[in-house]
Amino acid sequence: MISLTVQYTRTSKGLKESTTHLSPERRRKRASVQDRLSTVNPVDLPLPDADLMGMIDLLPAAERLRYAAVREFLQRRIRPESIGYWNREEFPFDLLAELAEHGLGELQLDGSSQLFKGLMYFEVARADVSLSALVGIHNELIVGMIDRLGSEAQRERWLPGLRNFRELGAFALTEPDHGSDIAGGLETTAELLDGEWVINGAKRWIGSGTIADFALVWARDVADQQIKGFIVETDRPGYQASKIEHKMGLRIMQNAHIVLDNVRIPEANLLPEATNFAAANELLRDSRAWVGWQAAGIQFGAFDIGRDYALARIQFGRPLAKFQLIQLSLSEILGNATSSLALMLQFARMQEEGSAQMPQAAMVKATTTRLSRESVAKGRALLGGNGVTSDYEMAKLFGDAEILYSYEGTYEINSLIVGRAVTGVGAFV
Incomplete structure (x- = not known):
């Protein structure tokens, strides 16, 4: 049995490989992979953005220029910073202003095409999946809901602060005992008493729930049993x-x-237009599909990391990239990633036409997240022992891909939605 003898020391930025126990010659060889990784310049590589099929060219010229600027910012600023925050489970408040400067807080309001919006979610996920969750939920479920379902007064109160990330919202639907069956099982209640709504219940897995200025809470009106949407400021007594x-x-x-x-x-x-659960379904359809953009992005991120590592890592006297099986893995990762992106491009076209429905959203979410699990697993294996530490990024993606597979509708539930659409027979219970 071959044992893994790599040692690590803890630094302010996490774990770093320790080589003090090695001979000078072995220390030089062991440290060189990190040194060489720092010298790999993606701009100098063939197809630096890995867009082998030229899909970004589908954007109009103006959006293509903006896309390139945002991509450069995300790779230069967000990707390297995110690892430390990820390791510490901390939220990067100091990055919000920069995200806002690049328009990532107002994608639902600035007239961007569905394709451009999707590619923004894709590129944020390519840099960091957690922040893509923030950007996606913020735009699709918070800004989108207030803009489309809120009153004029609610839009005037909240949209200015939301569009530049000065204020944050949380989307509070899932409950401790109800996830996939939330539409029928939701237990949180709202009762109108003396001109005020009184909300009681519990929510779980709510993104930004501890840092948001308000939560969009879905609760069942005790008067008519309809599920409705409410703005609940997080500083109100009783919100914990x-x-x-x-x-x-x-x-x-x-x-x-x-x-x-x-x-x-x-x-x-x-919210005046959120007086039944059907009002949420359209937004949930689009947010479900948005995870597909994340899944495509994480796969391109896995390819980026894997390609850089394969060029920098020396084994048996030559770069890993010169081994056939390594090139096979990179080709398979890129094939999965490109297939996922192509699926999302078609869904964006259907959104623009108004023909996208829940079965299509379910299929793109299920398929892209399934492929993302496969791609990051191949990427982790490509890095060998270094693939299990977030210092080399791939382990971070490995964990993130598991979340994509299950949130915003599990793989199994989405597959059953597709199955019902193509057979006409429901098989949920």
Whole structure:
């Protein structure tokens, strides 16, 4: 049996490989992979953006220029910074202003095409999946819901701060005992008493729930049993949020367990166009598909990391990239990634036409996240022992891909939605 004898020392940025126990010659060889990785310049590589099929060329010229600028910022600024935050499970408040400067807080409001919006989610995920969750939920479920389902007063109050990340919202739907069956099983209640809504219940896995300025809470009106959407400011008495810790992925995202204990909000905090669950379904359809952009992005991220490592790592006197099986792995990762991106490009076209429905959203979400698991597993294997530490990034992606597979509708539930659409027979229970 071959034992793994790599030793590590802890630094301010996490774990770093220790070589003090090695001879000078072995120390030079062991340290060289990190040194060589720092000298790999993606711009000097063939197809630096790995867009083998030229899919980014589908963007109009103006959006293509903006896309290139945002991609450069994300790779230069966000990708290297994210590892430390991910390791510490901390939220990068100091990066929000820069994300806003590049328009990532107002993608639902600035007239961007569906394709451009999707490619923004894709590129953020390529740099860091946790922040892509923030950007996607912020745009699709928070800004999108207030803009489309809110009152004029609600739009005036919240959209200016949201579009530049000065304020954050949380989307509070999932409950401790209800996930896939939330539409029928939702237990949180809302009761109108003396001109105020009184909210009681609990929510779980709520992104940004501990740091948001308000939560969009879905609760069942006790009067008519309809599920409705409410703006609940997080500083109101009775709102309690605790961080869910020790996650294996999306560690930057501050997921919360929320307790709502007789939280009183003004009657006007009801979103006027969110008076039944059907109002949420269209937004949930688009947010489900948005995870497909994340899944495509994480696969291109795995390819980026794997290619850089294969060129920098020397084994048997030559770079890993010169071994046939390594090139096979890179080709398979890129094939999965490109297939996933192509699927999302078609879905964006259907969104523009108004023909996208839940079965299509379910299929792209299920398929791309299934492929992402395969791609990051191949990437982790490509890095060998170094693939199990987040210092080399791939382990971070490995954990994040597992979250994509299950959140915003599990793989199994989405597959059953597709199955029902193509057979006409439901098989959920």
